[in-house]
Amino acid sequence: xxxxxxxxxxxxxxxxxxxxxxxxxxxxxxxxxxxxxxxxxxxxxxxxxxxxxxxxxxxxxxxxxxxxxxxxxxxxxxxxxxxxxxxxxxx
Numbered sequence: 001x002x003x004x005x006x007x008x009x010x011x012x013x014x015x016x017x018x019x020x021x022x023x024x025x026x027x028x029x030x031x032x033x034x035x036x037x038x039x040x041x042x043x044x045x046x047x048x049x050x051x052x053x054x055x056x057x058x059x060x061x062x063x064x065x066x067x068x069x070x071x072x073x074x075x076x077x078x079x080x081x082x083x084x085x086x087x088x089x090x091x
Contacts, residue, residue, distance in 0.1 A: 009034070016083060019034070
């Protein structure tokens with residue numbers, strides 16, 4: 001069994017009541033429910049992050065643009081904003 005460390009968490013009255021009810025229905029301790037919830041949150045966050053990386057990898061090379069976009073993206077961004085402002089003023 002992994003070593004346990006004590007920590008303090010502040011919950012609203014409603015959160016604590018709902019947590020206690022859930023733990024009681026499941027025949028578990030509040031601490032056990034909290035540990036499982038933390039593990040679930042961490043796993044979901046890691047999956048979400050990996051999904052974002054995968055989406056970023058899949059987009060590489062999918063769209064064309066100026067060959068120097070990586071080096072000069074700030075200049076292109078400014079140009080785009082200026083063009084948008086000019087277009088807005090014409091309307």
